[in-house]
Amino acid sequence: MSELLKVENLSVSFLSYAGEVRAVRDVSFHVDARETLALVGESGCGKTVTSKSIMRLLGRTTGVIQPGSHIYYKGEDILAMDKKRLSQIRGSEISMIFQDSMTSLNPTMTVGAQITENIRTHARVSRADALRRAEELLRMVEIPNPHERLRNYPHQLSGGMRQRAMIAIALAMDPSLLIADEPTTALDVTIQAQLLDLLRGLKDRLGMSIILVTHDLGIVSDFADRVQVMYAGRIVERGTVEEIFQNPRHPYTWALLRSIPGMAPDRKSRLYSLHGTPPDLLLPLEHCPFAARCEYCMPICKKQPPAETVLSDTHGAACWLLHPNAPRVEIPRGIGGVNRD
Amino acid sequence: MTEPYLFEVNDLCRYFPAKKNGIVKAVDGVSFRIRQGETFSLVGESGCGKTTCGRTLLGVYPKTAGSILWKGRETCQLTRAELKQFKRENQMIFQDPYSCLDPRMTIGTIIQEGMRVHFDLPPRARDQRVAELLFKVGLTADFASRFPHELSGGQRQRVGIARALAMEPSFIVCDEPIAALDVSIQAQVVNLMIDLQRDLGLTYLFISHDLSMVRHISDRIGVMYLGTLVEVSDTDPLYDRPMHPYTQALFSAIPAVGRRQSGKRIRLEGEIPSPMDPPPGCRFSSRCPHAAAQCRQTSPSLRELEPGHLVACHRAEELNG
Incomplete structure (x- = not known):
């Protein structure tokens, strides 16, 4: 498969009164054409900052992308693009949908105006043609009565419909890459199921790649091709969905999988839980970021950060347990090798 | 059943006035019982009335119609002293750990606030009690002098629990207590x-839309749709064999790890109708794949199909035969 996006050594810092918050620390990955890559992790692990960096949506003064970072889109470095080239790509080649549709849409513009705005920014088409295309898009995202809906304002739509309208705007120019940042988190499960089905269908039909940012491992196992687990601004494990769910190798991935209640043996038994909280990103982190919460922590873990151990072409994990000299640790019972019918 | 019920709720209704003389029937004719010591959960999607139900139960909202019996006594006929006891014994923890703690009060003051009203304790004993409570919820005594903004979400939720426990309650309404946490x-x-x-020995009313967590924590579950209860059952039978078409669709929509099941998913068309203008007959009839003429005319009531398993559906026997 051809490589659509390649991120190399991405580091992002936020300058706060307390000091430099290092939100993303030396992250490298790629996205192939027509695949879905999921970024998983808890709040503050850097998954949203990573995805916003790809669109260069971080404020110039707040989020600083560190020198040495590269993001190549079809071979061209996004971080080196000038304003003009960037605006050609944003919203047409790479699009983004957000978690909160109420604050992401403009409340003073009709849905039709917001879709045609994107079309007419990127292509020379007449207003009437753009409106026709907008109606077609609303039909594509399965909004009933698309012709009437064009004249609606965001507050007149329900949460699920607004999310669909946002997808319509994002897909207006047939992007090759869609970044979906927690697209269904604010929605109810039945509406979430409708939207995921819709996204899956559109992805196949339009042949685009998706970067899905989420904390819900259920959605990941159902929807993604490859997964990257992030912790404290680093990728701690990456692999295909099968590799991550069948044969996870990083203790943090184990912890995430074990804290899902469906995996617990009995009702009202204690769920597996990590003690403590994620590390303070103000600190330099000269050791493994997970060491303080890890039940397998060894002396080396508190001295030196582990490098990624490559387990297969697609699977890798950054953990000292995978070092040839480390003691052998079995994957905890109840996870890995999950039956998937 | 001889087991004592802590709460018996019959035909509870709570309506809210809306614009243009409209009425939002947030809770419309809900009946359920909560036994001493059990966890009863209300599940459903946003706007189905589960939170309103919990709040009306504790008297946060006055009820519009129906009856709520607490230990066999009608709650709206309690004497002043009984009402004070009712308010002490029945507590609530909230969804948003960021807005439910007063940002200008220290954690110690927050936890003590109710104690001042309900318990006659000298300040030193109160401080002692706060320290005990903080320890009980897994925090340390020095948290008492901190302010909410210094705490993480999980720590704040623990403070919310400590505040409820300070009243030595027997019953706690837990309104989406974990929805905002990682x-x-x-x-x-x-x-x-x-x-x-x-x-x-606490009794919980657990309100949540997280169906896998509900399964883990509940003894019995009520499924709500648009202000009505559509199914009530013990936990395991409900998950093993949901009988109401809505429950079936809801459970099939859970994206579960280890189950790539988009093929088996029952997909509901459309969205939840407005509670200002619910469809006639069965509330679910507008989205139900099995709706018949009868469903659009008369509203089904809860019937016991199997011992302890109640379903409000005209066609339940037929569909689960």
């Missing part, structure tokens, strides 16, 4: 709630 922190808080229930 998965690893969710497990911590749920473990704490399970431990406290076992140690203190």
Whole structure:
């Protein structure tokens, strides 16, 4: 498969009164054409900052992308693009949908105006043609009565419909890459199921790649091709969905999988839980970021950060347990090798 | 059934006035019972009335119609002294740990506030009690002098639990207590709630839309749709064999790890109708794949199909035969 996006050594810092918050620390990955890559992790692990960096949506003064970072889109470095080239790509080649549709849409513009705005920014088409295309898009995202809906304002739509309208705007120019940042988190499960089905269908039909940012491992196992687990601004494990769910190798991935209640043996038994909280990103982190919460922590873990151990072409994990000299640790019972019918 | 019921709720209604003389029937004719010591959960999607139900139960909202019996007594006929006891014994923890703690009060003051009203304790004993409570919820005594903004979400939720426990309650309404927390922190808080229930003999009304967590924590579950209860059952039979078409669709929509099941998913068309203008007959008839003429005319009531398994559906026998 051809490589659509390649991120190399991405580091992002936020300058706060307390000091430099290092939100993303030396992250490298790629996205192939027509695949879905999921970024998983808890709040503050850097998954949203990573995805916003790809669109260069971080404020110039707040989020600083560190020198040495590269993001190549079809071979061209996004971080080196000038304003003009960037605006050609944003919203047409790479699009983004957000978690909160109420604050992401403009409340003073009709849905039709917001879709045609994107079309007419990127292509020379007449207003009437753009409106026709907008109606077609609303039909594509399965909004009933698309012709009437064009004249609606965001507050007149329900949460699920607004999310669909946002997808319509994002897909207006047939992007090759869609970044979906927690697209269904604010929605109810039945509406979430409708939207995921819709996204899956559109992805196949339009042949685009998706970067899905989420904390819900259920959605990941159902929807993604490859997964990257992030912790404290680093990728701690990456692999295909099968590799991550069948044969996870990083203790943090184990912890995430074990804290899902469906995996617990009995009702009202204690769920597996990590003690403590994620590390303070103000600190330099000269050791493994997970060491303080890890039940397998060894002396080396508190001295030196582990490098990624490559387990297969697609699977890798950054953990000292995978070092040839480390003691052998079995994957905890109840996870890995999950039956998937 | 001879088991004592802590709460018996019959045909509870709570309507809210809306614009243009409209009425939002947030809770419309809901009946359920909560036994001493059990966890009863209300599940459903946003706007189905589960939160309103919990709040009306505790008298936060006055009820529009119906009856709520607490230990066999009608709650709206309690004497002043009984009402004070009712308010002490029945507590609530909230969804948003960021807005439910007063940002200008220290954690110690927050936890003590109710104690001042209900218990006649000297300040030193109160401080002692705060320290005990903080320890009980897994925090340390020095948290008492901190302010809410210094705490993480999980820690704040623990403070919310400590505040409820300060009243020595027997019953706690837990309104989406873990919805705003990260998965690893969710497990911590749920473990704490399970431990406290076992140690203190608490009864919970657990309100949530997280169906896998509900399965883990509940003894019995009520499924709500648009202000009505559509199915009530013990936990395992409900998940093994949901009988109401809505419950079936809801459960099939859970994206579960280890189950790539988009093919088996029952997909509901459309969205939840407005509670201002619900469809006639069965509330679910407008989205139900099995709706018949009867469903659009008369509203079904809860019927016991199997012992302890109640379903409100005209065609339940036929569909689950």
